[in-house]
Amino acid sequence: MNEMIPQSVSPDLTKQIEIMNLDTFLNSDPQKIIDIIQQYTEQPDHGIKKLRELSYAVAMEAIDKHETAEVQKELLTQIQTKIDKLIIDWLEEILKEMDLAGKIHADIEERQRNLSVLKIIRGFRCNYNCRFCLEQNSDEEQKQYLDEFASYNYSLEKLKFAMLYAKMAFQIKEINFSGGDPLVNNPKQLIEEIKIAKQIGFEKITILTNGALLTTDLIDAYCEAGLTNLSISLHTSNKENYDYLVMAKDKKSHYEHVVKMLKYASGKQGLLVRINSAKTKHFTEPIAELIQWAKKLGVQEITINEMIMANQFSIEEHEPINNEIAGYDKISEQHWGLSLFKSPNSDDPSVAICRFGKEDFASEQSKDLYLLPNGKLSQYLFEKGPGISY
Numbered sequence: 001m002n003e004m005i006p007q008s009v010s011p012d013l014t015k016q017i018e019i020m021n022l023d024t025f026l027n028s029d030p031q032k033i034i035d036i037i038q039q040y041t042e043q044p045d046h047g048i049k050k051l052r053e054l055s056y057a058v059a060m061e062a063i064d065k066h067e068t069a070e071v072q073k074e075l076l077t078q079i080q081t082k083i084d085k086l087i088i089d090w091l092e093e094i095l096k097e098m099d100l101a102g103k104i105h106a107d108i109e110e111r112q113r114n115l116s117v118l119k120i121i122r123g124f125r126c127n128y129n130c131r132f133c134l135e136q137n138s139d140e141e142q143k144q145y146l147d148e149f150a151s152y153n154y155s156l157e158k159l160k161f162a163m164l165y166a167k168m169a170f171q172i173k174e175i176n177f178s179g180g181d182p183l184v185n186n187p188k189q190l191i192e193e194i195k196i197a198k199q200i201g202f203e204k205i206t207i208l209t210n211g212a213l214l215t216t217d218l219i220d221a222y223c224e225a226g227l228t229n230l231s232i233s234l235h236t237s238n239k240e241n242y243d244y245l246v247m248a249k250d251k252k253s254h255y256e257h258v259v260k261m262l263k264y265a266s267g268k269q270g271l272l273v274r275i276n277s278a279k280t281k282h283f284t285e286p287i288a289e290l291i292q293w294a295k296k297l298g299v300q301e302i303t304i305n306e307m308i309m310a311n312q313f314s315i316e317e318h319e320p321i322n323n324e325i326a327g328y329d330k331i332s333e334q335h336w337g338l339s340l341f342k343s344p345n346s347d348d349p350s351v352a353i354c355r356f357g358k359e360d361f362a363s364e365q366s367k368d369l370y371l372l373p374n375g376k377l378s379q380y381l382f383e384k385g386p387g388i389s390y
Ligand code: SF4
Pocket: 126, 127, 128, 129, 130, 132, 133, 134, 135, 179, 180, 181, 210, 233, 246
């Protein structure tokens, strides 16, 4: 695949671009435009920016000849549409060649689905065995699937094209690295993955982790690479209850280490740190106490999740969460069970309550696009099929 993306733009091509005018551009063979895109896409963001500059430059001559603003605008729109469509078609070709997607629907209507997050699943393996984890409720077939996808096998190059496609075809601005636990498999390579996400222009880059494998060096490196959000699962401030809930596979307690990492990350400039908490009936303190504890650690956001009743433990421990928090104002509410709260005191963390299990939750999930551990893009986390399907 590398030979498809030459390291520099050839003088011949530069000449072709220089002599291209609006008519030849709009009427040219798509392959010719694709060749140009390929030459300019050594670095995706740079390539697209360059291509847009090129198209506008090509348009200048023709636009100068048209006096009305409407005609000029129409010409620019035509060019923009053509370029974006060509980039997406080209990316789809590459994704197919790289076996990233067996089936991609290219029509505009499908693309307009409101996908908002690209979730990179860095393998389903985890160092914890939480009592409420969905994996605990897996049937044999699903267990086999999770085992098969314990590690990821996509290359950085595949990852780059999946990210570029998500951004260009769906205008996705947010990327989330998770698992399993995303730090179990090759945490150092994650630095490169974050760098690529930043280079491509994702505005929000999040790691969702249980935090046990974080180190201060890794946090520093992730931030330097472009991490904007760190979400750490920590269900209670009580060490014994935490250890009981997460059942670390090495039988050790990681509670103190995780709290230390939370505090360290909360002190990093430009990084937004969130605690992610599964609310249980007997092992989690009242929400007000959890919020106060999170505030003392310097955490800016806290999400409290009502447990999905997926196994015996989560049925017994399920506790409906009130849709209000004393001293906080509700600032938004989604029909499927997510409410956001803010305190008038700006030092207090903001709070999200996820009251899962509402009837539309599943359809809301479809706003995610997943890069699965086998390197396929899919709208479904547990899809066994060949790629994207709608
Ligand atoms: S940390 Fe997450 S993935 Fe790992 S066992 Fe717990 S809930 Fe499951």
